[in-house]
Amino acid sequence: MAKHAKSQFNFIKSALENLPLPAAGLRSTFYDSKGNGLHIVVTSTGQKSFYIRRRVNGKNEKHFLGSFPDLSIEQARDKAARFAGAIASGDNPSDKRRMIQGELTLGELFEEYLERHLKKSRKTWVEYEKQFKRYFEEWLGRKISTITQEDVERRHGELSRKRGTYAANRALQLIRALYNKGIVWRMYQGLNPAAGITMFEERTRERVLQSDEFARFFETLDSEEDDFRDFVMLTLLTGARKSTVLSMRWDNISLKRATWTIPAETAKNSRMQVVVLTEAELEILHRRHKINKENSPPSNFVFAGVGETGHLTDVKRSWMSFCIRARLEDLHIHDLRRSLASWMANTGANVSVIRSALNHKDVKTTLTVYARANQDAELAARQIAHKTMLELGRSESVVPLKKKAKEQESKETN
DSSP, X not given: OOOEEEEEXXXXXXXXXXXXXXXXXXXXXXXXXXXXXXXXXXXXXXXXXXEEEEEETTEEEEEEEEEETTSOHHHHHHHHHHHHHHHHTTOOHHHHHHHHHHSOBHHHHHHHHIIIIIHHHOTTHHHHHHHHHHHHGGGTTSBGGGOOHHHHHHHHHHHHHHHOXXXXXXXXXXXXXXXXXXXXXXSOOSOOTTTTOOOOOOOOOOOOOOTTTHHHHHHHHTTSOHHHHHHHHHHHHHOOOHHXXXXXXXXXXXXXXXXXXXXXXXXXXXXXXXXEOOHHHHHHHHHHHHHXXXXXXXXXXXXXXXXXXXXOOOOHHHHHHHHHHHTOTTOOTHHHHHHHHHHHHHTTOOHHHHHHHHTOSSHHHHHHHHHHHTHHHHHHHHHHHHHHXXXXXXXXXSOOHHHHHHHHHHHHHO
C-alpha cells in the first residue's frame, strides 16, 4: 500500500512548482497552513492535485478541487472555502457529485423517453428521434443535471437564427417534454431547464402553388427520377401528409374499387380515412403496381426502400434540388397539401368536402385554409358590389342626399 509523506506550509506558486516527487508508486501530501483542510497531492509522475478534507457526519470527506497549475492557489483556496461553507450549512457537495456521477446522460434519458412514451403515442417517432439528435447532438453525453436554463435558452436562440423560429420552438417543446417525463419517472430530481422559456411568435404558413408556377412545377417534375416524381404527384393530388404517402401499403389500396384506406394507426389524428382515387392517381399506382410485381420479392410498400422501415423516408435533398431547378422559392412539401385545399376552395368546394379530403379533425384548421383560399372570390364579390353601388349613385333616378335634404328643408319652410 502506498504511504503518504505529510508536511504543512504556506502555499505559494514557486514552492508548489518545486515540490519533490515521491518514489515510484508513492504519493506525497502537503497541507496549506492557512487551513480549511486544503492540501495538494503529488504523484511520482509529477501530477499535482488540490483536495479538501472535512469531517461530515463522523466521516472524513475528501473532495477533488482541481489540478495545479490549471487551478491557481487562490482559486483552490476559494473553492475550499466554499466547500467548507456548504458543509457548515448542511449541504454536502460530495453527495451532489456522487449523484451526478450516477445519473443519466441526456442521450440515455431520451432513449427512455423514446421507448416508454414516443413509440407508444407518436406515429412519427422516427422524426422526433432525428430532430432531437439534430438539435441536441453535442449534449447527448452530458449529465442531465448539468444542462441549465441558460444553455437551453441559448440553444433556442441559435436554432432560431440557423433553422427558423418553428424549428427552434419544436426543439424547445421536445426537450421540455423530455425533462417533464424524467421528473415524473423519478429519473431526475431537479428543475426543468426548459421551463419558463418563452417561445418565439410563429406565423402560420400561407404558401401554396400559384397559377403561374404550375407550368414550371410539372415541367421540372417530368424530368425527375420515378420514385420522387410519383411521390410528389401523389402528395399533391391526394393532399395526404408526406409520411403517409411515403408509407403507403399495397394491402391498403384497392385498384379495382379505386380506394386507398389510411388506417387509424398510421393517420396523424388517429382517424381512418378512405381516399377515393382519381384517374390521375390510379394511373400512377397501376404503373407502380406492375413494376412492383416484377420485383423479387415484391414489396408491400408503394415506395419501397432498403432501410429499417422498408420504405422511403427522406426526400429532403431531392425536394430542395427540385425546387431550385423549378425556381420555386420557399415551397415546402407540406405546402402541396395546402395547395390542394386552396384550389379545391377556389373551384367551389365547400368546407365539409375539403375537411373530409384532408382528414382534418378540427374544422378550424379547414376554415383557416378555406378563408385564405377564398380571397379571390371575396375580391370578385366586393368588386361587383362596388360596381353596383357606384352605378346606382350615377343613376338619375337616385336623388343625392344633400339635394334631397335641401328640398325637404324648403318644403318645411313654406
